[in-house]
């Protein structure tokens with residue numbers, strides 16, 4: 001458990017990655033009470049420094065011995081590192097907020113989106129899981145609708161940016177785009193196909209039933225975060241040639257009837273949401289609008305007449321911020337409020 005202090009020793013594990021970079025920026029922007037910031041990555045990053053409040057901080061090599069004296073560690077260095085290092089860190093009394101998939105479905109680990117289930121932080125035992133990026137933005141939009149009209153079923157299709165895969169994927173999209181525009185061959189190494197000027201219905205590994213792990217994460221994590229196993233979720237997750245910002249088309253079936261205007265009113269006062277819904281003026285959520293922001297943008301709110309109580313929405317959010325770094329820092333903010 002975190003002890004009450006005026007300032008905390010905070011670590012970012014995987015600081016040099018796409019999400020890690022953003023974690024450092026979000027800690028700075030939100031003026032998180034940092035006594036000392038420690039940054040960790042692999043040997044590849046030895047000698048690097050990163051700026052925090054205009055001062056350089058050296059990147060250190062991650063090892064089992066580093067966690068003593070650290071109060072809170074934000075992990076984003078992949079599931080393998082989290083599986084190994086998070087329990088070691090928790091044993092040293094350092095609370096881990098883990099952005100990987102390693103601990104999300106462990107029944108002893110809370111999976112938290114502060115707008116949805118902050119109460120689950122009460123039972124953590126040193127590790128808290130940050131949900132999958134596409135799930136976070138979806139549950140922020142679903143929660144107020146669920147509270148008002150009880151969601152029975154969700155059909156979601158995602159349009160996910162390459163930054164969700166990490167820095168190497170962002171470089172791959174950049175290089176492929178430049179190569180194709182220069183009439184050169186596009187080389188694919190991060191993804192199995194060219195991502196530039198393309199859409200890949202394939203995020204994470206395929207499972208035996210034909211779904212991808214990303215899709216299964218959306219089914220299971222939604223139930224755990226919303227605390228309701230009865231919500232049925234089906235998904236198709238698609239990687240698109242966008243650098244930053246995930247979009248989602250969400251079809252929602254509710255038990256009680258709820259009109260698009262009621263949904264609009266509910267969401268416009270809900271935490272973490274910006275209703276961006278004036279199609280007659282070409283106003284609807286876009287990844288370019290959500291990029292750099294912490295809110296989930298919701299628009300194209302309309303009735304689905306093909307079922308008894310159906311609503312369609314279109315949402316966009318910054319996957320590196322609300323989908324990862326901001327949500328992790330918000331969890332840490334909740335933890336210090338509870339300390």
Ligand code: A2P
Pocket residue numbers: 013014015016017018019020040041042043044045062076077078081165166167168
């Ligand atoms: P490094 O930059 O030294 O490789 P991304 O998801 O954007 O690729 O970032 C992954 C992050 O995880 C990076 O900061 C990376 O550090 C870090 N990382 C990867 N492997 C290890 C490891 N074995 N030990 C510590 N950090 C690691």
